[in-house]
Amino acid sequence: MDAIEAIKTRRSVRVFQPKPIPKEILEDLIDCARLAPTARGVEPWEFIVVTDPDTRKWIAAKTYFGPFIADAAACVAVLCRETKYYLEDGCAATENILIAARAHGLGSCWVAGDKKPYAPEICQKLGAPPGYRLISLVALGYPAENPQKAKRPLSQVLHWERF
């Protein structure tokens, strides 16, 4: 899929078909994630791909806005070592996953993440060593809905030269 099209047509998808994602595609998503920009060349990220239903259900029950993780084909937990720019790095990598997922015909939804009270518990459940932070939980699957959502128009958010 064309890059601009993938970026512009990506929407948060929360309803998925009960169909697994081929391993090669999941690997490609993480390959895209690891090639994100990273401040100072630190690359503090680690990506945990969870397909196990019990673990997905456990995660889904912990989050406030991620119950659909239980029914997704996979959930990628993006973790970063706590560096100065861990959140920027982890978010750039997360966005790469979302766009790549769209290009592969997958739906996705970004679930927080950093600053959530449940974040440390999820890191622990997934076996992360101390010092890592949960940036995002990305639900992934073949879409069973096609959400349309208007956003603030270009004319409102684009400023030439000055705010």
Add this chain to the structure above:
Amino acid sequence: MDAIEAIKTRRSVRVFQPKPIPKEILEDLIDCARLAPTARGVEPWEFIVVTDPDTRKWIAAKTYFGPFIADAAACVAVLCRETKYYLEDGCAATENILIAARAHGLGSCWVAGDKKPYAPEICQKLGAPPGYRLISLVALGYPAENPQKAKRPLSQVLHWERF
């Protein structure tokens, strides 16, 4: 350009040709940015496209790692209202700009940004109202270098089911 190719071949470019970017392309980059995911549907972002050479030189001189902004065709300042997830939202939008730039044959480099002592001064210079934070400064231009940079391999960053 194919989405996966754009994501995987994007690299930080810091040397640019002295050639302006068509207005339609700059608009398309911001159109991609505004379609990024946003927590709770808040869309706290504003995008200031700076092409004016004097302003670019002023910004370049303020940053520690952005001197090349002076020689870029444009610099996009990504600002967000200070909401709970302003940094996540702003970083997702920034990453969309970088990938879209690559797809349009442009080079780009993400310059911080949030947490930098110079951030408030740049917001003020660009006329932002109080309550906005600088997420990133994106230098843009037709590339005059083709950097290759190895990153941590997939086998090191991808974990199945557990860390």
